[in-house]
Amino acid sequence: MCLHMMNRVDLAEEGTFDGIGVRIFKPTTPSKELRAGVVYIHGGGWTLLSVDGYDRFTRALAKKTQAIVVSIDYRLAPEHVFPAAFDDCVKATKYFMKNAAAFGVDSSKIGVAGDSAGGNLAMAVSLYFGKENIKPKLNFQGLIYPALQAMDYNLSSYREFDMSMRNTYTPVTKTTMIHYYNLYGFGGDQYVEYFKENTHTTRETKKKYRKLIDPSHLTWKYQMVPDDDNSEENLEIANKVANVILNPYFAPLMATDEELKLLPKTYLITAEYDGLRDEGMILGHRLRRINHPLNYKHWDGVEHGFMIYSFYDSYKSGLEHLSSYIKEVST
Template sequence: MAVKAALVFVAVAVLLAYYCDQPVPEGIAEPRLYAKVQGMVFRTVQNLAKIGEYLGVGTEPQNIRSVMETIVNVGLKLKGSSYREGLKCTDTMFDGVKVRVYEPVSAAQSGSKVPGLLYFHGGGWVMLSVDTHDPLTAHLAKQLGAVVVSVDYRLAPEHVFPAAFDDSVAATKFFLQNAEKYNVDRTRIGISGDSAGGNLAAAVTLVLAKEKDLPKLKTQALIYPALQAINFNTPPYINHGHLNTLSKDRMVSLWLWYLNNDLSFKKVFEANNHTGVQIKKSQYAGYVDPEVVDVTPIKKENVKFPEITNISTILDPRFAPLMADDADLKGLPPTYVMTCEYDVLRDDGVMYARRLGKTGVKVNHDHYEHGFHGFLNSFDDYELAGIAMQNYLTYLRKNL
């Protein structure tokens, strides 16, 4: 027994050493926390999900979702619920879409109308929920004195595009049309989200900007958003695609699960062979890469795509907002974009901020040289994330 116990201990120690020994970029903020917490968690989740699918226990995305939810829920139980003090939190439905509404008690008692904010959680359209983002959205409501609506949109791959987008639009329209029920000034409603949630926030903003019978969104705040799926060889994909917080391998999988739930084309996407020469020499390539200047304008209906299910969707701004033409960007509300250096999505946000600015949209772009994807959720643990949260809140206070 003693020998078996010793062998188990050695095996566990070796596995932990393997998980904790992650490559950490020299310039990254708080490398020990990054390596021992973020690296270990994400590598563990990914491997457990694949092993589970191999053993016939759920699919990889289902397993990722299950393991991540378990880890986060354990953390929330340890954290307690004190962060919700001063808030009335209600799970309800907005036009058939599940949402969680955070209403500051002090704001309700003041008698005057307050601003509102719709928030879309990240997780690659595949995982996470209003529960995993509960501390973040509760913090926003308390610090802003605003009513925050966290949208629990349908997840891929069970519900591929446009399910998450449709839910996001429906919930946003409902809130804009029923703001008074929550003591919210309908002219002071903004929209925000992180990662895949940033994608949804940007897509909803683009579509609702053309609606004439709705109040206009006051601002959009995009946190390291995923905005394009035509170029997976941008500099951050090349330089930081190995990082466990969000690898190139994982991001391509997430896009495919959202697009058509067919990972058989994963290698094709990773090699940028899913677009063809037309797109690589078109205005769409220029939307992603500022160095592409000699472009041949093309119409979406004339593009010849490979035989991949729903592939033309990669040029749909509702799916990939960076693909919106300049004419569609004009007139968008003031925009906040947060990007991080150690993030494969860095240039998605950088290019969107740049393009918006060129079309006359007022843009505030916060870039964190030492930040990494997903760090804002750790605003209570990482010093840099806490600073980023304060800057994000400062923007919202001024623009809601």
């Protein structure tokens, strides 16, 4: 076993899973039975934060759920571009699943969860496990206001929160997400202006993949009619970025319905004041349409990040909601 123990602090132990840094949170209450397990993947636009920044949240999650929580310290962009973070999360999750009993965990009760960029990685890991038919299967995926696509930046939530009078309501706007996605996918800002103009994909690509990112799936007040036939395009740039932005492990909403059917049961949260709101809603609609097991809650009146802002009342209710779900699906 390649778990390297050091600096035991209250409930937490530092370690490595197949070479990937992790922090393991163990409830102090004794248990005669094997516990549930949660692999948590932190947010931060694939470029920021770490297990340290999420220590309060993941520690609280372990206490609330009485599960073993593993927080992954994956490599960050731009020094490490896609698929580095994805690969790290896959490796650490596979290691935990394979060695679950050594940590007092029932391998059939392990799920993966994450927020924002971490939600992106959590769903990508779930897609990988499903497509590769890896056993044991993941018990659930928890997606907290996840980043899901880089094809269309004209969704209503991106338009709404890229206005100067509105972007103070959320840390995630069209501009910020474009920068994060470019750092994660390409290691720099060389394509940023094309993404902002939405010319980084061709008309043909927009029409071909529109069914996966369809604004008609949104609540009526957020719906819009995309004009893909008359959209501008830059063929040179589109050809350079296509293989990345159309990859479901980079942008999970690009998964087909058949691929979505391979996912574990899903917990999904979206927030009203969030540039990522619409793509999360679209995912929820697509999962419902294929009758996928889904627990979806949209939170009105809160912004992106509310689940880790411990000074908010919504943090407490959000943590309680997530914890209740994990306990329910782990019994």
